[in-house]
Amino acid sequence: MTLPNTAKPAILLTSQTTTTTASAASASAASASAAAVAVASLGSNLNSSPFKSSARSYADIAIERNPQFKKITKQDIDHFKTFLEPQSILATTDIGGTIDEAKELDGYNTDWLGKYKGRSQVVLRPKSTQQVSKILKYCNDQKIAVVPQGGNTGLVGGGVPVFDEVIVSLGSMNNIRDFNETSGILVCDSGCILEELDKFAAGHGFSMPLDLGAKGSCHIGGNVSTNAGGIRFIRYGSLHGSVLGLEVVLPDGTIVDNLGTLPKDSTGYDLKQLFIGAEGTLGIVTGVSIVTPPRPNSVNVAVLGVSSYDAVQKAFRKVRRDLAEVLSAFEFWDTRCMQIVLDHNNLRSPLEEEHPFYILIETSGSKKDHDDEKLAECLESLLENEIIDDGALAQDETQVSKMWSMREGIPESLGKWGPTYKYDISIPIGVLYDIVPEMANRLEQAGLYSKDPKTYESASKDDPNVVVKGVLGYGHIGDGNLHLNVVANRFDKKVTDVLEPYVYEWVASHKGSISAEHGLGLMKAPHLHYSKSKVIVDWMVRIKNAFDPNGIMNPYKFLPRTTTSSSN
Amino acid sequence: MSGLRILVGVKRVVDFAAKVRVNSQQTGVETANVKHSMNPFDEIAVEEAIRLREKLGKDKVTEIIALTCGPKKSQETLRTALAMGADKGVHVEVADGQILEPLAVAKLFSKIVEKEKPDLILLGKQAIDDDSNQTGQMLAGLLSWPQATFASKLDIQDKLLTVVREVDGGLETIATKLPAVVTADLRLNEPRYASLPNIMKAKKKKIETLTPKDLNVDVTQRLETLKVTEPPKRKGGIVVGSVDELIDKLRNEAGVL
Structure with missing residues (x-):
């Protein structure tokens, strides 16, 4: 899915006056009439729903760019040039970049699934923590919005810009700073690729405590920032345990050196924990200290x-x-x-x-x-x-x-088969898979899906009808984590409306989490309340405002927008 | 016509995917604590034997015998062959660390052939540890049997064997009478996985253990390894700033201009 530069972003949120939400994946801001049609078609088959949502009204509004954020100019680029090398800056031609740079920018603006696309005009690729600090201090002073980006393998649109946020890519910060052969504690830059770290650790008889399908591209900084799970979780647990310390740059440019290598430390608030899973909304992780277990032979x-x-x-x-x-x-x-x-x-x-x-x-x-x-x-x-x-x-x-x-290979294979709606949920193991046949039935009732392959084999993205090709489930039983995937011939609001918010309500009714390991990003920000109480969300907002009073860090994401800033 | 008896050779080697390191004495590669598996080409040979039975029928292929020559741990490799579907195993056991050269293996095989009287011998074209690619050919020579090496397709009708070989110019099809020695190339088939029920059954299958002495074969090494070294490490590339710099480096450092 691509958007022309002038279009509004591909995200719909609820208005402040309604309690429920709609699509995170439609191709463009839907017109009011399209929304009305979708509601009408849902009305008939929601009667069987055990949730109150059937009675709710749907009203969609698009996110708008926060006008308080400064638009980037050539002067800003010139300023960045005073402390960054020329090859560390990619900009569009209107602000002094080359055509090649503009082309390369496209990759940074688009997420891995091709579901989210921003239109940032500049990517900065700092090589040191000091450079990151200078970037953030300047952006904070100038009120320029920033999106930190790692390997760009996220699934919820957290690592790509929504509008014109400056992309700070950590890919050039990829040095291993220290490794202790006795303790197995590794200290490295946040832009190191997970697989490279695992190879390095292997050379010393150790292995990384996490492993996931995207290991060949994802960065350790992104793993930390999204509190990634993966397939070794069952053995080595969460990053909240294996990360021993972080180096973080705050929005005002302050460098917080919390890069400890102590497995045990009971002195005061454990600040680093806040940045694990913060998705770059509080600052940018630039260094990681992580304990690696001995490699099994x-x-x-x-x-x-x-x-x-x-x-x-x-x-x-x-x-x-x-x-x-x-x-x-x-x-x-x-x-x-x-x-x-x-x-x-x-x-x-x-x-x-x-x-x-x-x-x-x-x-x-x-x-x-x-x-x-x-x-x-x-x-x-x-x-x-x-x-x-x-x-x-x-x-x-x-x-x-x-x-x-x-x-x-399942995620990639499904992606090749067709655009995939992904839900990553944590629920008690006993009912974990129930959502898959239930969703298949709902999609079938809505006339979008049939189990008969003949109905979808030839469906292409240009097909006038949206056709769901498969409703599938896979995941990590040990962690009570299911990946519900719905594959269609294209991303379409009609499908999203059947899936959401039903999936989230279903998860909430089982006291589950709407995001087990993929984070919130842009996709799930409006749905946080399904997993977290108002009290908790309010405190999250206070924490956000304490670290990032100007709200420049990865805006429009993570927290429900209605609560993030009164200035919107 | 009585049923076919097939003898398949299997060798325990350092796993194809394991990282190989030269030992500190530079006499060979490190084998302690390194994953070992069946030589992949032998796996293909085993698979082909089983497929032949599936194709021709149980009455036509009466027995598939897997044979390995190696240390005690080679039994694991034999168990894999049995789990894939071989009927019985023969293990010619040698001491740990004893290197068996192709000629010694071919001689051991020829003695087993005298005992087991197979109609067809299937081997991998080579073992991935020493890459000798000699055992099959030497065995055919010792037995004075026809040989069909590098097989990428195999068919048997009555006692006539047809083999398609991958040669430089394309494909060569040859036919010969049984008994014969066939060595398997990569594209002959894709080996099956060992299923749990078959792994359990394999535990009950018979493995006969012999020594080179029992077979009256001298396995003393005839070749001497002088030194084993790793290939030189590849140096990382550099980014040059200009065409002039590139030409300068090509001329003065790489010496290619």
């Missing part, structure tokens, strides 16, 4: 086929008990995900027959014979007790990586 991976979601849970209970400390991943995905990932990557299924659900188990340990024996006993017992129907155990590293690609 024995890794086993198995893919299992099971007949129901209930069996997935049963297997999880048993596996966690039997494998205990060597279990390092327990992932699951449904049969539709498997079909698409195999087809897209031209892979052979490890199992002969199709199964309604697939499970991937990984063990990591220090002694191969010990792990092998434990795993073999556990898997045999799962099979004998008919908890699982079939399974395959990787015999070499090639099979290990192929099996992993069947799980990790």
Whole structure:
């Protein structure tokens, strides 16, 4: 999806007078009549909804650029040139950049999914914390809005500008500052790529405590700023635990050196925790101190086929008990995900027959014979007790990586199949998957989806009708985290209106989180109240205002807009 | 015609995806605490044997025997072959660290052939650790059997074997009578995963263990490794500021102009 420069951003928010919200993904600000049609079509099939939303009225307004933010000029670029190298600045031609620079800017303005697109005129690529400090101090003084950007692999539009915010890309800050061979504590710049850090750690016999599909591009600073989860969460826990310290530049240019390397420290408020998951709304993370666990030298991976979601849970209970400390991943995905990932990557299924659900188990340990024996006993017992129907155990590293690609390749494969609506939710394990068939039914009732492949096989983005091709689920069972993905022939408000706010209300009714590991960004900012009480949101706003009184840091995102600033 | 008996060779090697490091004495690569797996080309050979049985029927392929020569841990590799579908395993065990050269392996194989009387021998075209690409050819020589190396397609009708080989100019199709030795190339097939039920069954399958002495084969090394070194590390590139600087570097540093 692309927008002409003059268009309003592709985001719709609720007005202050209504309590509910609409699309985060439609192609342009919908006209009032389009919104009315969508409401009418929803009205008939929302009767079965257990939530109050059916009675709510929908009213959409687009976000508007905050006029208090200064528009960038050539003078500002000239100022940046006084302390940044020429190749650290990319600008549009009207403010002194070249045509090539303007082209390169496009990549920084567009998010990975192609769902969000800003129109910033400048990217700054500082090489040091001091440069970041000078940038922020100037922007704060001049009231220029800023969006920090890491590897640009976010899924909720948090890392790209909404309007013309200055993009501060941390990609040129990618040095490892220190590594301690005894403690395994790594100190590095925030622009280091996760996979590069993992390779570095591997060279010393350690591994990064987190791993995720985007590891080849995502930055550690972005991981910290979004409190990323991923597939090692079950083993090594949250970044709130493994990050030992941060170096942060505040909006006024102050450098907060909180880059401690102490696993234990009980002196005062733990300020760094505020910046973990703050999505660049309080300042820019420039340095990270993180504890890396010893790298396991024995890794086993198995893919299992099971007949129901209930069996997935049963297997999880048993596996966690039997494998205990060597279990390092327990992932699951449904049969539709498997079909698409195999087809897209031209892979052979490890199992002969199709199964309604697939499970991937990984063990990591220090002694191969010990792990092998434990795993073999556990898997045999799962099979004998008919908890699982079939399974395959990787015999070499090639099979290990192929099996992993069947799980990790799902987001990319779905993205290639069609525009994907992504919901990343945390809910109690017992009902985790229920939302997938429920959403499929709702989309079917709304006339947008049919399980019959014939109805969508030929649907292209130019099809006059919006056609949902698949409603799929996969995720991290161990963390109670489901990725609900809806793939359509294009992003369309009609689909969003069926999905939202229903998904969020459903999650709230189960006391879940509307964002388990993807953050809030632009997409979920208006929906924060589904997961957090008014008291909590109010305190978040106070914290934001304390650090960033001018509101220049990553504006329009993270917090519900109606509460962020009285100046809007 | 009685059923076919297929002998498949499998070798335990450092895993294809493992990072290989030269040991400190520069006599070979580090093997302690490094992941080992079945040689990928042997995996293809095992897969082909199983596919032949699936294609021709159980009565036509009466037995698939997996054979490995190596240290005690090579049994794991044999178990993988059994889990994929081989019927029984034969392990010619040597001491840890004993290097088996292609000729020694070919001789050991030829002795097993005398015992097991297979009609077809399937091997990987080469092992990824020493890349010798000799065992299959030497074995055919010792047995005076026809050989079809680098097979990318294989078919058997009655006792006539047809093999498509990948050669420099394209594809070459050859036909020969059984018994014969075939070595598998990469594109022959994509090996299956070992399923849990088959892994469990494989534990109950028989493995016969022998020593080179039992077979009356001398496996003493005939080749001497002088030194093993790593390839030189690749240096990082640099960004030049101007065309003049580029020409200067090409001329004076790289010496290519």
